[in-house]
Amino acid sequence: MEQKYAPGELIKKYNEGTCSEEEKAIVESWHLNDLAESTFVPSEESIRSLNTKMRQTIIAHSQSAPIVRKLWPRIAAAASILLFLSVGAYLYFNKAETKQQTAQNQIQDITPGTNKATITLANGKQIVLTDAKTGLLANQGSAAINKTADGQVIYNASKASPTGRDLEGATYNTMSTPRGGQHGLILSDGTKVWLDAASSITFPVAFTGKDRSVKITGQVYFEVVHNAAQPFRVTVKGQTIEDLGTHFNISAYDDEPAVITTLIEGSVQVATGEQVALLQPGEEALVGNGTHKIAVHQANVQQAIAWKDGLFRFNQTELKTIMRQISRWYDLDVIYEGNVVNDAFDGQIPRDVKLSQLLKILASNQIHFQVENRGNSKTLVIKP
Template identity: 40%
Template sequence: MTEDRFSYLFEQHFIKKASNAEMEEFMHFIDSGNFDGQLEVLIDQYYGNFKPQQSPFSLALENKILNVVLNARPALKEIKVVVRKKLWANISVAASIVLCLGTAFYFYKINAYKKEQELAANFIGPGASKARLVLGNGKVILLDTLKNGMQAFEEGVEVTKTKDGQLIYNVSAQDKGEKSAINTIETPRGGQFQVSLPDGTKVWLNAATTLKYANAFKDKRREVMLSGEAYFEVAHRENQPFVVHTDKQEVEVLGTHFNINAYNDEETQVTTLLEGRVKTTSKSNVLLLKPGEQAVLNLNNNQLKMNNADLESIMAWKNGDFIFKDEDLASVMKKVERWYDVDVVFQDVDPKSIKLGGWVSRGKNISTVIKIIEPIADIHIKIEGRRITVMK
């Protein structure tokens, strides 16, 4: 009865009409090794229905493919020689016989693994517009759940959330004489947000970023503190310069568009100027930037140097993309970590020695990013929950 079942499953598989359940059952039969003799007989029977054709492959390539195929399961070695004599007589039969020789189970397992990984990856969606606001009075507001419209959370300060998710501050006239309170906006990993500061300056916050600022700029300088990455479009005030502080440097502007990447887990802090002028100051140096230039601060030696900037790559995150141009794998996977809120580990891989390039929308699930990175970097990526293992 079992032999009949095996014959039936073989036929269904051979004519490509087997259901998923039948396919799985057939693969388990083959993998058991108990049906090798019957498998050889069935192959002989079905082989007789085909007319010989010339193989399109060279003998060397045939042998290379065949060794991979027939070594898929050691239990099939007994029938390897028999099949070898016939396999390349007809390339049409080759595909079917290859599947029936346990290679089917080999590739079935690979495909099942890939499907499992694909399913796991599909559960890891892209980041979204989300952040939390900590007011000067200690009140915490989850901005992604905040209703659209104007609301007052502090005396003299009104906060408006627009339909496109932007946060706008309005400071009432009667509050002009009061001391400013310090507000904090924090985006988590997997989040980004846009805020319009009390002076009209617009700020886009990348994932895992913290921005601290006054709810009303009343001092000689408009000062904010940044950890992470943000793009600024600064409202012009001739006599009140805008200053961004990081833990290692200070960027001073009058009215300009620029991007600062100042993550604590990076080896550099990078200020890139798109429009206007800025002065970047570190412990070791002072640089004046022109549009298209960037100041790169090496955090290992506190050296500050100037480079020409690749604005397309720098601004990719704000424009909803990943763009990698000769970027090392370590840097790429840090961006993946922050945007998809995952933890990346490397196994027998030196991520700084692998360079890659490519483009993909940040709106795609992580599976799309992985499909691009794997072949370019010649690596394998395994997904377990929110843990990403990169290996050879």
């Protein structure tokens, strides 16, 4: 159906209160429908002319919508901030669509990561969890490995004497996730573990010694079952994080500048070299890669564990940091061509959106994205 009026005229009538019910519905649908799919983009003058009622409608609707805003250094006007914090942010980003339509059209739809992981048993045999059926997966030492109907992996240890022990007297398994994968795990003591993309955890199938020690790479979240008589310790890159009854997250990717331990609940002790730090809830310990110096800061807990909650969450996060997260979650390489400005962004996006949707939200006049096939992998090329 063709519109009866030009957009500017309809908005003017809406503000004057002279719209018919049909015209009023048309105007409001421009803002409340899925704007990423919309074919109509109002002018800046039309946006500024929105009355208070319409702004309030946009803000109320935005509570359930993904948002990301770029932190422009010179933007201070309250109206602009309101637009960034609302679903109306799509209107702003769509302005760049004309200049980068060609590049956007070349972005292939790459699906986000899913639950997938591999377990490597003590004898080197591997179990691909996405292919494994529900029920008993294997027996390892004194533990039975089971996969539940919802895909969870649980190690159930018995009191039987372990078999197939290594030199330290324990049978070790490793769970690892690829780029584009994540997975949960329940250890034999009931401790719950979540692995982010490109991560791993090596652990004894049953905790029979004086402590409970595991090793990790990448990013792992723990909810430890506390046992003062058998401390739980995580080792990563020369650090030891000891549980004192807690929930905590460790980010230790090789391509990130530091290992970050974020405490959500309880207490942990971080030790590296001769330094030791005791964290309180809401604090994080940063240890630069290749160093033994611990820096303790107040943490943005929501941002640290957003991945576990199915979100990308940015708080003055630089573009290149965001791209490292995208690379791991969408299983692609990222390269930069030309002088790409490393701008900062703020907001959140669900991790279950396709790559094209995410990049459209991040796009600006200064950034263009293109996905290419290079070798055996997808490569995201970023240009000014």
